[in-house]
Amino acid sequence: MKGNTTPMLIIIGEFDMEPFTEAITKETFLTWYPNAEMAVCRNAGHYPQQEAPVYVATVINRFLQKQL
Secondary structure (H helix, E strand, C coil): CCCCCCCEEEEEECCCCCCCCHHHHHHCHHHHCCCEEEEEECCCCCCHHHHCHHHHHHHHHHHHHHCC
């Protein structure tokens, strides 16, 4: 896994629990995957796709557009 150069999008909720916090994600996924991006969904917990579906869909669409 470590060093995988495949573009990756990580969406986390602002109020998610450990080990899915913003700080831990920066220390792990963003160091392991050089082409990873993180988006923080404000006012969401562990299920941002259910708590803020329009935001999540927008972030995914923008990420995919950059990959074309």
